[in-house]
Amino acid sequence: MKDVIIATKNRGKAKDFETLLAPYGVRVLTLHDVAEDLDVEETGTTFRENARLKAETVAERLGKIVIADDSGLAVDALDGRPGVYSARFSGEGATDERNIEKLLGELKKVPDEERTARFICVLAVAGPGLETRFFEGACEGRIMRAPAGDNGFGYDPVFYVPNEERTMAQLSPEEKAAVSHRGAAIRQLEEEARGLFGTEEDR
Ligand SMILES: O=c1nc[nH]c2c1ncn2[C@H]1C[C@H](O)[C@@H](COP(=O)(O)OP(=O)(O)OP(=O)(O)O)O1
Numbered sequence: 245m246k247d248v249i250i251a252t253k254n255r256g257k258a259k260d261f262e263t264l265l266a267p268y269g270v271r272v273l274t275l276h277d278v279a280e281d282l283d284v285e286e287t288g289t290t291f292r293e294n295a296r297l298k299a300e301t302v303a304e305r306l307g308k309i310v311i312a313d314d315s316g317l318a319v320d321a322l323d324g325r326p327g328v329y330s331a332r333f334s335g336e337g338a339t340d341e342r343n344i345e346k347l348l349g350e351l352k353k354v355p356d357e358e359r360t361a362r363f364i365c366v367l368a369v370a371g372p373g374l375e376t377r378f379f380e381g382a383c384e385g386r387i388m389r390a391p392a393g394d395n396g397f398g399y400d401p402v403f404y405v406p407n408e409e410r411t412m413a414q415l416s417p418e419e420k421a422a423v424s425h426r427g428a429a430i431r432q433l434e435e436e437a438r439g440l441f442g443t444e445e446d447r
């Protein structure tokens with residue numbers, strides 16, 4: 245079985261990738277499996293810069309092809325915040341719960357029709373002797389007034405997906421894969437980088 249290395253320590257993200265890559269019959273490995281000690285500082289100011297940092301640092305360490313995901317939530321009423329700072333939105337020791345609390349607090353006075361937002365995902369693929377490539381996806385939605393649903397991770401419980409009439413956390417993993425920013429980015433990658441997960445015959 246072919247291994248695909250994702251340069252992440254986020255287990256929720258890793259689960260998303262397992263669902264997304266299930267059709268390819270590959271095994272998903274994360275930093276927990278291949279380089280637990282490695283902590284890449286996300287010093288960039290764009291998703292692309294941070295995705296590059298994570299992918300290239302880990303690819304260099306391992307001497308293998310690595311995919312990194314840098315993603316986040318852009319809220320229109322907050323001029324695109326928290327954006328690249330989504331994971332650190334509530335400051336030192338941030339958790340998904342605290343980030344959601346801060347977000348709902350900042351949006352308290354924002355009326356329903358102005359609560360539009362999007363999830364953004366940039367994937368970077370790096371490897372020895374390869375020029376790093378990028379693939380992007382987005383998913384449009386609205387920020388709820390209270391969390392709903394137990395699936396997924398991060399801001400999923402407060403991200404309402406209009407077409408599904410549910411929050412991201414109320415979707416099954418397969419349903420999320422079909423509509424998410426991460427799903428869109430993987431489909432871009434699949435289109436432009438055929439062979440990365442093995443040839444048709446390998447599957
Ligand atoms: O599908 C998603 N559903 C809900 N929330 C999401 C999603 N995708 C990104 N997010 C949020 C979580 C975190 O607050 C930030 C990602 O930050 P980001 O630095 O890319 O990931 P991370 O620090 O959790 O793990 P790592 O850097 O090891 O991959 O955006």
Ligand SMILES: [Mg+2]
Pocket residue numbers: 286331
């Ligand atoms: Mg991170």
